[in-house]
Amino acid sequence: MDNSITFQQLGIADEMNKPIIKKILDVVMPYSMVHETGIVFTMAAVVYAIKNELPGAILECGTWRGGCSVAMLLVQRELFGKILKPVYMLDSFEGLPRVDHRDGPLAAEWQAGTDQEKFFDNCKAAQHDLERLLQQHHFLHGDYKLVRGWFESTVPNVAAELACQGLAVLRLDGDWYASTEVALKQLCPITSEQGVVVVDDYYAWDGCARALHDYLSSNDLPYRIKSLPYNFGAYFIKRAYRSNFNEF
Numbered sequence: 001m002d003n004s005i006t007f008q009q010l011g012i013a014d015e016m017n018k019p020i021i022k023k024i025l026d027v028v029m030p031y032s033m034v035h036e037t038g039i040v041f042t043m044a045a046v047v048y049a050i051k052n053e054l055p056g057a058i059l060e061c062g063t064w065r066g067g068c069s070v071a072m073l074l075v076q077r078e079l080f081g082k083i084l085k086p087v088y089m090l091d092s093f094e095g096l097p098r099v100d101h102r103d104g105p106l107a108a109e110w111q112a113g114t115d116q117e118k119f120f121d122n123c124k125a126a127q128h129d130l131e132r133l134l135q136q137h138h139f140l141h142g143d144y145k146l147v148r149g150w151f152e153s154t155v156p157n158v159a160a161e162l163a164c165q166g167l168a169v170l171r172l173d174g175d176w177y178a179s180t181e182v183a184l185k186q187l188c189p190i191t192s193e194q195g196v197v198v199v200d201d202y203y204a205w206d207g208c209a210r211a212l213h214d215y216l217s218s219n220d221l222p223y224r225i226k227s228l229p230y231n232f233g234a235y236f237i238k239r240a241y242r243s244n245f246n247e248f
């Protein structure tokens with residue numbers, strides 16, 4: 001898989017050492033439903049944030065079994081020798097909430113559970129599987145924070161907690177309109193200028209794409225939505241305005 005274009009866009013092509021990335025992928029892929037290219041991009045976003053000294057922590061809304069969140073910890077340890085930015089991991093651990101009309105017919109059909117192979121019990125993960133993975137890799141409590149509950153209640157509290165520190169990387173992987181909307185409204189404002197926001201389900205589900213479009217237009221924001229390789233997700237750099245013609 002060729003990720004070089006996105007690495008070049010983020011200015012970190014040299015740092016993405018293939019053997020290290022492969023070693024991390026071998027650990028986290030059994031704990032993620034995200035395609036390998038999306039996990040690699042997620043790690044690249046963390047490296048970009050640290051290399052550019054962006055202030056703030058890292059947060060994933062929708063950790064499921066934790067593959068992406070743990071990748072964001074492991075890449076820090078492998079490349080920088082320690083955890084420089086704690087990773088906040090938010091999930092209901094009760095699966096996805098019910099779709100609403102904004103999520104579209106495909107989402108409603110999926111949630112009816114007819115495609116058992118890709119249903120994953122409505123994306124329900126066991127919290128103790130993620131805790132075990134964190135322990136196996138000797139992460140300490142200051143390295144991460146696990147926040148269980150529905151985003152509608154947890155995200156505003158976490159946003160208040162992180163208001164001073166901010167976020168350097170925000171990973172949205174909550175599938176539906178309402179889940180994406182609450183995360184964008186509460187967490188995008190505290191994301192650092194030049195920070196990366198990954199929107200994993202942008203191509204997968206209508207509601208996620210609509211939530212992002214609605215958020216950007218209702219707040220008059222000029223962020224450019226970019227595709228991950230093979231359209232397996234999207235991202236934007238939070239940038240108030242384009243300052244020169246060379247800027248991606």
Ligand SMILES: C[S@@+](CC[C@H](N)C(=O)[O-])C[C@H]1O[C@@H](n2cnc3c(N)ncnc32)[C@H](O)[C@@H]1O
Pocket residue numbers: 031032033034061062063064065066067068069090091092093094095096097123124125149150151152173174175176178179
């Ligand atoms: C597609 S999975 C996440 C995949 C994961 N990032 C990975 O690496 O495989 C979506 C997750 O979002 C969680 N989720 C979605 N909406 C939520 C909400 N409103 N509150 C809490 N959790 C939510 C679900 O419980 C589920 O675990």
